[in-house]
Amino acid sequence: MNAAILVATLAGGKETRGVKRFVNETYISAMNQNWHLGCFLCAACGKPFPGGRFVEYHDKPYDLKCFWGLQLRKHGS
Numbered sequence: 001m002n003a004a005i006l007v008a009t010l011a012g013g014k015e016t017r018g019v020k021r022f023v024n025e026t027y028i029s030a031m032n033q034n035w036h037l038g039c040f041l042c043a044a045c046g047k048p049f050p051g052g053r054f055v056e057y058h059d060k061p062y063d064l065k066c067f068w069g070l071q072l073r074k075h076g077s
């Protein structure tokens with residue numbers, strides 16, 4: 001599964017000395033949700049996904065390495 005990356009420009013953001021800034025933020029659209037780029041991390045190791053490749057498992061995203069690690073652990077020795 002690949003995460004689609006979408007860039008959204010949000011009006012508002014922080015207002016500093018009366019200057020309204022526009023914030024460019026990159027979101028990742030995955031699992032029917034939009035995730036902050038810095039928030040879409042492997043549920044096991046907390047690292048971002050190389051190339052946006054991840055596996056959805058029990059409503060959480062995992063990278064392939066951790067996903068297979070979980071599978072091996074689950075099925076035991």
Ligand SMILES: [Zn+2]
Nearest residue numbers: 042045063066
């Ligand atoms: Zn991981």
